[in-house]
Amino acid sequence: MSTSMFVTGFIIFSIYLAFLIWNIYNGNPTKPEDRGLDSGPDPIDMDGMGNFSRFPKKKDK
Structure with a gap:
């Protein structure tokens, strides 16, 4: 029985x-x-710095 x-x-x-x-x-x-991963180049990135350089600067009031 144990074998079965x-x-x-x-x-x-x-x-x-x-x-x-x-x-x-x-x-x-x-x-x-x-998977939703895009490893291709960014067509909007003109300066080659990546996404962090595209944010507008804060205006002084």
């Missing part, structure tokens, strides 16, 4: 592990456009 319980538990655990690994690889997007 071990085999049954091993089969259930193996099925669980297979679905877990399948879900990890197929549940996440693999393309950068799916």
